[in-house]
Amino acid sequence: MSNEKGPDHSRRKERSRQAIFAATRALVAEEAYKNVTVEAIAARAGVGKQTIYRRWPSKSAVVFAALLALSEDAGGLSVALPDTGDLRADLKLVMRATAKEFADPSFDRPIRALNTEIANDAALAAEYREKLAQPLEEAKKARLRSAQEVGQLSADADLDLVLEVLYAPLFQRWLHRSGPLTDAYADSLVDATLRAFGP
């Protein structure tokens, strides 16, 4: 190889990236967010602090990258919505799974951490929207469009609004811990959304 940064270098770099991300996710899941520091991530990943700072400018940036990679590595975590031809049944399946996910303690802390970052940093919020929220929303809208084509959803429904009415109550209830995240609640959001935007 004429390139001195050959495959060994790339493999080492990727291994170190994975170790940093795994350490970050573990700490975010275990610790109060203010106790997750770049020092602690470096120690747990077995790398020097500078290895982290060479690639990410701040704790926020590495936390965000680690959580984003989690979804990318999973092949885009639940991107495609089921399409059995029955919109109500498909949405109930998805919303019940989403409610269960939000109610899971191992999901709770990392996603609170991510939300804290994006709520307080407009640039990160834009990156989050572009890289994570919008691809997910596009996949969901594809399912809603196929429902519009078969007359299960109003042809002139604003699909951004449909998704907000469906998901935002669950998100807010989780964020403010203002009520239970049950199957019945998931179903009631689907039913309300279909009454609002049905044919």
Add this chain to the structure above:
Amino acid sequence: MSNEKGPDHSRRKERSRQAIFAATRALVAEEAYKNVTVEAIAARAGVGKQTIYRRWPSKSAVVFAALLALSEDAGGLSVALPDTGDLRADLKLVMRATAKEFADPSFDRPIRALNTEIANDAALAAEYREKLAQPLEEAKKARLRSAQEVGQLSADADLDLVLEVLYAPLFQRWLHRSGPLTDAYADSLVDATLRAFGP
């Protein structure tokens, strides 16, 4: 006066409380939240740091108390909903005002700060619900009940769900900066909610 902590003491204590709250709100509005410290609040209020720590255990606690008092001092900030007899018109008035409030930069930072605190502290979230969110929700539900009585809202609508479908999309759109907070958007939330829960 036989009581050595007489009216002068009470007045001084109240003046110091007001100065601390005013300084807290000013800093929260001007600074990135991580730069708002108990030291900075004390300096701006012209009191010693210990004066703050004697009454509140942490930055979170004094920020939360200052924002809570803002609403209490205003006599419970927009607690009562208008009741002209036309639910749709009344809700559009309220939701347009709410969208305008959220879009106002002087409101934005303090409420982001408050949301950051309650998202990451279950005890504070419970206090927020009890002292601020629930009284507001009760006032809103009173208006929804009067609409149920005159047949403008389904008699068996779950009023907690109605409020979530009405407000949570606006809250999420503001928190994630994912879309404009316009009059048209406010109206579309009212229309969707009334389609979902109308008679």
